[in-house]
Amino acid sequence: MAAQTAAKGRKDSNPLAPPFIVSAPGKTIVYGEHAVVHGKAAIAAAISLRSYLLCTTLTKSRRTVTLKFRDLDLDHTWNIPDLPWSTFAQPGKKKKYYDRVTTLDEELLAAMEPHISNISPDVEPHLRKQHHAAAGAFLYLFLSLGWQDSPPCVYSLRSTIPIGQGLGSSASICVCIATALLLQCRALSGPHPDQQSSEAEEQLQRINQWAFVGELVIHGNPSGIDNTVATNGHAALFQRKDYNKPPSVSIIRNFPELPLLLIDTCQPKSTAAEVAKVGALKKKHPAVVEAILDSIDAITRSVYEVISNTDFTSHEDAEKSIAHLGELMSVNHSLLTSLGVSHPRLERLRYLVDQSGVGWTKLTGGGGGGCAITLLKSGAKATTSSANGDSSKTAHDLSAALGDLERQLGEEGFVKYEATLGGEGAGVLYPAVIAGKEIDQDTFLTVPDREAVEDLVGEHNDRNAWKYWRP
Numbered sequence: 001m002a003a004q005t006a007a008k009g010r011k012d013s014n015p016l017a018p019p020f021i022v023s024a025p026g027k028t029i030v031y032g033e034h035a036v037v038h039g040k041a042a043i044a045a046a047i048s049l050r051s052y053l054l055c056t057t058l059t060k061s062r063r064t065v066t067l068k069f070r071d072l073d074l075d076h077t078w079n080i081p082d083l084p085w086s087t088f089a090q091p092g093k094k095k096k097y098y099d100r101v102t103t104l105d106e107e108l109l110a111a112m113e114p115h116i117s118n119i120s121p122d123v124e125p126h127l128r129k130q131h132h133a134a135a136g137a138f139l140y141l142f143l144s145l146g147w148q149d150s151p152p153c154v155y156s157l158r159s160t161i162p163i164g165q166g167l168g169s170s171a172s173i174c175v176c177i178a179t180a181l182l183l184q185c186r187a188l189s190g191p192h193p194d195q196q197s198s199e200a201e202e203q204l205q206r207i208n209q210w211a212f213v214g215e216l217v218i219h220g221n222p223s224g225i226d227n228t229v230a231t232n233g234h235a236a237l238f239q240r241k242d243y244n245k246p247p248s249v250s251i252i253r254n255f256p257e258l259p260l261l262l263i264d265t266c267q268p269k270s271t272a273a274e275v276a277k278v279g280a281l282k283k284k285h286p287a288v289v290e291a292i293l294d295s296i297d298a299i300t301r302s303v304y305e306v307i308s309n310t311d312f313t314s315h316e317d318a319e320k321s322i323a324h325l326g327e328l329m330s331v332n333h334s335l336l337t338s339l340g341v342s343h344p345r346l347e348r349l350r351y352l353v354d355q356s357g358v359g360w361t362k363l364t365g366g367g368g369g370g371c372a373i374t375l376l377k378s379g380a381k382a383t384t385s386s387a388n389g390d391s392s393k394t395a396h397d398l399s400a401a402l403g404d405l406e407r408q409l410g411e412e413g414f415v416k417y418e419a420t421l422g423g424e425g426a427g428v429l430y431p432a433v434i435a436g437k438e439i440d441q442d443t444f445l446t447v448p449d450r451e452a453v454e455d456l457v458g459e460h461n462d463r464n465a466w467k468y469w470r471p
């Protein structure tokens, strides 16, 4: 191509950027859901389930941008010149990559609308809505950060995060999109290992701000906690006392990577309905409910203090702290149950985990079904204290108990995801080469399932290939 152009006497085109991959984690609320709605603190942590976005630049002659979001079978191509650049470029509308955007512009949304509403006309309405939300988040960011001669590119997405289960799948893809587009418009420096802390922090803030814009498109009124955790990884203490002001967020960078079972009850839930239930209960019994919410707040703060003061590299310290975290998870769950947001499936799950003695369980997110998290006890052997209070029960092999539990969960229709809590935030694999192997678009899009995606591109393949901003 370059040779052809040169032959016609025009300028040589720049060499194509190599394919690269960006990635970001999902999240789970570890302590404080529901209480957070009433101004109390909550802790959310990254999980090791992640989204991966492979960016394959095409030759300049193509002038197209394509989304291949395989998990939802979304495949759509726009002609770059046909997009509403002029509306986005109007005075006062065009954003700089360092601008802080906190609301969506209705005029820009309207200009985008014809380019979204014709996507996937033949798929069933619920899925079509999901396609439009994801494509809308991408396009708003593409038009805000890009320009009319943006490089033609195919954006291929695979995620190991279950979609729409309260595990932050949308925030994770928004962080990937923001990171990719900011890298492509050269608005990010690094990540590189000797990058100054303040510089790394600035890049993460930039990604987080644009990921929030994507979340605005998908959700309308996001709190910002999901994209903050997906960008920064690890965990965050979050509190919003006044809904007219931004929340206070402290990133907990020393949050330990803890082994976790993430269990889906497969019971459909509505977060909005559960939130309304707690609101109604509080109206009826203000003093009682306020006391429960205060207890949840005390749990969150106790956990924050323990984590801040634990040296997780010391085995003894870590074990003690994990037990502290676990016990408070159980108490947090019971308080949520008392607020009426559990479900018989969640209670059954908790009973099974308690019986097995492998760890501590609580519901996560809205409740009324959905997912629960089980923090696993550390060490190969565990001394069980069973749900019936028989603390003298003899020690038994943790992995055998875990095996039995997993079998039982499977038999009873629970779906289990193995994951760790904590871990890295936005990551970059540039170029898309891992363990000496180039990741091409076809392979990336055709590997069959979550495990295969992790096997193909996960950081365990080559610990030094993926780079992260580390303030």
Ligand SMILES: Nc1ncnc2c1ncn2[C@@H]1O[C@H](COP(=O)(O)OP(=O)(O)O)[C@@H](O)[C@H]1O
Pocket (backbone or CB within 6 Å): 051, 069, 070, 071, 072, 129, 130, 131, 132, 133, 134, 135, 157, 158, 159, 162, 163, 164, 165, 166, 167, 168, 169, 170, 171, 173, 218
């Ligand atoms: N892997 C994915 N591929 C394409 N779109 C995705 C993916 N994951 C999330 N999304 C987008 O995010 C939306 C889900 O957001 P939401 O309902 O908040 O679920 P969650 O609680 O998992 O974030 C989907 O409808 C879709 O638009």
Ligand SMILES: C[C@@](O)(CCOP(=O)(O)O)CC(=O)O
Pocket (backbone or CB within 6 Å): 029, 032, 033, 034, 035, 036, 037, 165, 166, 167, 168, 223, 271, 275, 364, 365, 366, 367
């Ligand atoms: C119940 C609540 O505290 C958490 C809901 O979490 P999720 O969307 O179910 O992950 C509601 C909220 O914080 O908006």
